[in-house]
Amino acid sequence: MKKFMDEDFLLTTETAKKLYHEYAEVMPIIDYHCHINPKEIYEDRMFENITQVWLGGDHYKWRQMRSNGVEEKYITGDATDREKFQKWAETLEMAIGNPLYHWSHLELQRYFGYEGYLNGETAEEVWNLCNEKLQQPNMSARNLVRMSNVKLLCTTDDPADSLEWHKKIKEDGFEVQVLPTWRPDKAMNLEKSNYMEYVNKLEGVSGIKINSFKTLIEALKNRMDFFEEHGCCISDHGLEYIMYAPAAEEEVEAIFAKRIKGETISRQEELQFKTAFMIAMGREYAKKDWAMQLHYGVQRDLNKKVFRKLGPDAGIDAINNNSSAIEMGQYLNALAETDELPKTILYSLNPVDNANIGTVIGCFQDSSAVGKIQQGSAWWFNDNKQGMIDQMVSLANLGLLGNFIGMLTDSRSFLSYTRHEYFRRIMCELIGGWVENGEYPADFKALEKIVKGISYNNTVRYFGFKL
Template identity: 45%
Template sequence: MTFLHDNFLLNNEPAIRLYHEFAQNEPILDFHNHLPPEEIANDRRFENLAEIWLEADHYKWRAMRANGTPEELITGTGKPKDKFLAFANTMPHALGNPLYHWTHLELKRCFGIDLILGPDTAEEIWSLTNEQLKDSEFSALGMLKKFQVRALCTTDDPAESTEHHRKIKENPDINCQVLPTFRPDRAWTISDAVGFFDWVENLEQETDREIETLTDFLEALAKRVNHFHALGTRISDHSFPYFFSDFPSEEEARILFLDAMAGQTATRVETERFGAFIMLYLCRLYSAKGWTMQIHLGPLRNNSTRLMKNFGADAGTDSMGDWSQAEKMSRFLDKLDREDSLPKTIVYNNNPASNFTVATMLGNFQRDLPGKMQFGTAWWHLDQKDGIEEQLKTFANVGLLSHFTGMLTDSRSFLSFPRHEYFRRILCNLIGTWMEDGIIPDDIDLPGDMVRRICYDNARSFLELEGI
């Protein structure tokens, strides 16, 4: 039997039926990822496996570093084949790491290759995949078609051009809905006054207006929200260690803005207070437009000063934070809820110790529609079998799993769509085990309908994206 057989991760008969009858053939709605819109608009072709597989993949970078791989072959100037061979040398040591599963799912589903990646198979896999990459099926758009991706949402800075999204929208040959996500996290980074000033200058260019006061700044942000909405955006995205909930007065926010524009670096406390003010303003806009707000909660980023200096941010040196969450989260959500301005919300938690804290806090603010406040899918370091199961069990224990919006890749790679299959198999195995253990009825249609909706339809209904 091959490693990735038909019933991979499906350990009982109900799980096998749930997956093959209800989950396997559902399309994909990948509503949070980091795929570059430029590469979609231009239908990028990839020269070799290293380009499509190793560029900007933090998971692979971390594993390669753990295997002692020189940085030159990770983020450095090493030759593409040498980088791939270094990754292949890492694979035999990755047993138990989700990267082992993802790697072989991607080889099998994308290239039809059943070989186990390692030093002894690396040359053959390099040759086979590079030959297939010459086919248009392996272009950026070809991969979207191959995996039945009905819609995907990229991650987009409002101070940057949306020209590539305009090109995508105007191209009748692109059948997948490719929509921008509003990611304005730099809008409160006054702890870096120089960087903030540069960002505001970019925002001025994109809005064609001068920004001198806080009022100008807020109006420019609102203009970009309207612009994104016209392109089909219905989702925002934010990431912070914890909810900013120490709310300043408008006058204090005005002074903080002017000080930053004058080159005065803010303290951490001042930055978080300014962030709380901006987030409240944006959330009111999101709520009025019916958007969904995503919050990626809890990471401690860019821990290696050495790699930050040599490579920059997003070098794969982020980890779980151990922040206190409950009170700050409560104050933030409650303030918006009291004024009827709390948008639909999905919170992705980065630390499993906070699973029940986050999930139960969200439950305090449910109202108006099924599952308005979502405990999001297992994220980042938790995006593995144990983490996925624990997120699902937490959701089910304190909420209504039937309304869960399901999986997303959060990936920068066009080969990552098999992660939806990985999630679906784990979901079906968990639900099938509940059936076998008598925790839920042994009636395939009842959990089967829930599985089917979690795989696609719940997200489609919840997000209300155009064209799907």
């Protein structure tokens, strides 16, 4: 029996161990998609206790606590932090096979030096150990980033954001680059009740009167220039699915005019507007050589009772079975027809879409970038051992795994960088297994290039980061 989560955790062959310990483990981290608050980096936030770090906004954990019958009081309610931590510890004990079990213990090992395991009985010991460590200066937000060997991270930011914290971080001389990512969902989602409030806000920051679809795009281009000045080179879109419902320019303008007047927009009009919006954005990204991330396949806020009480990101989202199989290709083709298809990364929440994405990306590769169209790493509900294996095996079967840009945290926590370690171990076990089985030669020069590439080097090359 192997020791619990020892140095060879998830590594079962000698080749896998060599690949991880000699190549993957030593590589720095680029976290090109996360939801960390840049203000907390600038202010170098200190955390009072482990509950603040772990449970404050982590809907992954909230879901499992509810599944364990925990009252909402101990999840998002007014229970004490110690009480909430106890309920999480008791829940984690039941989470055998869940990635949260591995993530939590990797974080306890790497940041707090705790080699035991967390459950209801050990909660007091772990609570005291973690809280004592969190009072030390080396556990501040910036030092946690440094400790994790992070060289660059990209936050997720609205076009109307002032980016003041990114500017202050840079001026302050923090050696880790903290760059914004362009996330224009609010400008696209005209079906939302507060859409015109957002348009007015965008008007204010851009200085452009928005009275048409054309001027909406002009205002966004103005803000894109501002983001570019602050180092932005990546966009991100959160989509229900990748739609493609093309309409003539005058039709799109008519739809936007209806929305300005407060008239009801039909579902078909919504899709036509969003298609025009996404085509316009894609063209601008191509001009700027920005990469475009498309996250899709989500049903959001299913439990309306919980949503009314807690709002979005409360742990009540699920997989959408609309695969975008046809429309995704049509959208990419519309941009490729005019040589305006940017570097694109596709993430579906539905694992059934792996092969679909793998075949579509092969249709739009060209010599402008190695692996120009990527399948993104296993996302959200797929961000687990089997999900990562399935994504990488599918990508290897249908494309070039060696050009894959690898892992990201997609997290709000400063302790989530161990997810990169988790991914790298799984990746090395997978590749090492192929070598051990005679499916790839024991050519360690080539293997080093592949493993270091997926861990770090491919990401630097793909996005063009200046490090």
